[in-house]
Amino acid sequence: MKRNRKFSVLLIAVALISPALAYGADSTVPEQWLTLPSPGAGYxxxxxxxxxxxxxEASTWINFTSDNGKVDGKVTKVAICNTGAEDGCNYSVYSYYRAILPICSGSADINCISEIFALDASGKKLSVSSATVFPTNNPQAFAGNRALNVPRGSGAALVSIPEAPHAGGDNYLVKTTLSAGRTGDQTTFQTPRLGASISAVKIIDGDFFDLATETNTTKYDQVGRIQVGTTQTKPIDAKPSKLCVAxxxxxxxxxxxxxxxxxxGFSLRLNTNLSGWLHGRMKNAVIEYKTTDGITNLSVTANPIAVPVIDVWSKSDDLSDAHVASYLxxxxxxxxxxxxxxxVIGGTPITEAEKTRSGMKNISFKHINASFSKSSMDNFLLWLPVAKDKAAAMPTQWRLGTMTDNGSGQVRECLDKEKALAGVVTTNSTMYLDGPPVFSDGTLDYKVASTHYEADGTTVFKGTYELIMSSSVARCIYKFTSAPISATVSITSENGEANTATTLISEKNGWLKLGAYGFTFSSPTVKVKLTQEKAVPIATATVPTKKSSITCVKGKTSKKVTAINPKCPTGYKKK
Structure with a gap:
């Protein structure tokens, strides 16, 4: 299958590197982990x-123009769009939007959040205040264009949940996004990707670097490689703006x-069908999904989980030859x-020469993992021993997003057949593969990787994995009937040995849920096997048919005939 060219976001923001002392930050809070600054050249x-x-994740709608009208041309203009009618927003080469969805203004509103909710451990629904928009001043919020299928881009939803206090108060930020691109000769934007996060926050005042897509074309080395800047003009010291979730x-x-x-949790009302797979950072997730007359209603409820962070520097001379070669x-x-x-120069991309061992002596560069591909997994495993198999921090997360890979073989065939939401995979593992489980030799396999230890260096990190799959998709993959399904979940360590875990399996309301909890790392494989007992044919018992008797006569002679269906002989008549 031919894939569309992928575009990536390059985060070159040296001015945003957090200082040693954070502005209002608390080093004891894992979510306020200060990224380690560069030690200098050669690191x-x-x-x-x-x-x-x-x-x-701020709202933005941008459009690229190139000198030759193609994606391989030199960038000549990067325009910020509001409705698509602005100068430079007439599509030619590449366009992209990320829309943070607003709260629904009414029952007819679409591409919006229809409800935000929270439940305590007993299942009691907690009171949630009316949402406000944060930040109120978003430099690149946009009105959107329904004819182009571009939703409105707003700010995140800020709510108060008094019965769910946290160390910073009782405010929570709910950020749900739809994003899509259009490139080459595509006549419309592609099916949007969903992203969502819920964060416990405290709003603090000060001077910060906000987020704004860079429009200076000298910052761009190719079409679609988005550069992020700021509208902040004050000559302020570097503040930990990178810590802010908005x-x-x-x-x-x-x-x-x-x-x-x-x-x-939250409920969304969308005008797009979310076919495919979702992946998340959550636990005990409950999914409700329904599409009627072109409108999709999606509700997700789940508990947050803690996910290990890796943050490490190394002298370039200390990296192995294999490590250097893998990045070339x-x-x-x-x-x-x-x-x-x-x-000292910042804000420009790395050249090919600077990727070599000699070139690295004149740069410092921090690779920021932004995907969960096979190469990202390989990179993570290269850095794991450099980090001494220990987490730098253990922040809590509540995140959900569309997978970039919808699988292959039987898994993809069944997804295309069902044309609906196939399922959700969640894990607290730092690294995983962004795609559904791979169907191989009768099992659904899922690769994960993380540190063996938590941030204290002694507590062994215990993994969680949950697969919530549409029952119809599961039956399609295994060619099962509608009869009940049973399953086994096993964990295999990187050395092939069994890894102990507690498992949970259930099926309810059209969703099959399987979970594994308490397994250890560094890079185990989760294996799920579904089974269904073959229907045993029910033997049909032969019931003997009852015989009856009649009397037949011929003149003065009479004869009794007994049979299942008695008849008189020739010449005889029934008496």
């Missing part, structure tokens, strides 16, 4: 911290640990600093 780093994704130039939503005993052909996405004869 290469790596960060796997999915909580950092939130601070890049931010303006004057306010920051500073994150705190989510209470794990509270189940948080890769795109480097992260934070770059170039040490040149003219001085």
């Amino acid at each position: 290469i780093g790596y960060e796997a911290n999915e909580t950092a994704f939130a601070n890049t 931010v303006s130039t004057t306010q920051c939503a500073l994150p705190y640990s989510l209470p794990k005993e509270i189940s948080f 052909s890769q795109f480097w996405g992260g934070e770059a600093t170039h040490y040149t004869a003219e001085g």
Whole structure:
């Protein structure tokens, strides 16, 4: 199958590197982990911290123009769009939007949040205040265009849940996004990807770096590689704006640990069908999904989980030859600093020469993991021993998103056949493969990887894995009937040995749920096997038919005939 060209977001934001002393931050709060700064030239780093994704998720709609009208041309204009009618927004090469969905204004509103809710450990529904928009001043919020199928892009929803207090108060930020791109000769935007997060926050005032897509074409080395800048103009010291899950130039939503005993959730009303798979950072998830007359209603409720963060630097000379070689052909996405004869330069991409061992002596670069592909898994496993198999921090997360890979073979065939939401995979593992389980030799296999130890260096980190799959998709994969399904879940360590875990299996309301809990790392494989007893044919008992008798006569002679269906002989008549 031919794939569309992939575009990536390059985060070159040296000005946003957090200082040693955070502005309003608390180093004891895992969600406020301060990313380790560069030690200087000749150092290469790596960060796997999915909580950092939130601070890049601001509404924006941009359109690229190139000198040759193709994606391989030189970028000549990057326009910020509101309705699509603005100068430079007439589509030619590549366009992209990320829309943070607003709260629904009424029952007829679409592409919006229809409800936000929370439940305590007993299942009691907690009171949630009316939502406000945060930040109120979003420099690149946009009206959207229904004719182009571009939803409105707003700010996140800020609510108060007094019965669910956290260390920073009782405010929570709910950020749900739809994003899609259009490239080449595509006549419309592709099916949007869903993203969602819920964060415990405290709103603090100050001077911060907000998020705004860069429009200076000199910052772009190719079409579609999006650069993130800021509208902040004050000559302020670097503040930990990267810690903010949402931010303006004057306010920051500073994150705190989510209470794990509270189940948080939302309902969305969308005009798009969410076929495919979702992946998440959550536990005990409950999914409700229904599409009627082109309108999709999706509700998700789940508990948050803690996910290990890796953050490490190494001298480039100390990296193995295999480590250096593995990155030579890769795109480097992260934070770059170039040490040149003219001085220290930031904000420009890494060159091919700088990827070599000699070239790395004149740069510092931190690789920021932004995907969960096979190559990302391989990179993570390269850095795991450098991090000494220990987490840097253990922040809580509540996240959900569309998988980029919908699988292959029987899994993909059944997805295409059902044309609906196939399922959700959730795990607290730092790294996993962004795709559904692979169907191989009768089992659904899922690869995960994480540190063996938590941040204290002594507590063994215990993994969780949950697979919530549409019952119809599961039956299609295994060619099962509608009869009940049974399953086994096993964990196999990287050395092939069995890894002890507690498992849970249930089927309810059209969803099959399987879970494994308490297994250890570094890179085990979760194996799920579904079975169904073959129907045993019911033997049909032969019931003897009752015989009857008649009397037949011929003249003075009479004869009694007994049979199942008695008849008189020739010449005889029934008496």
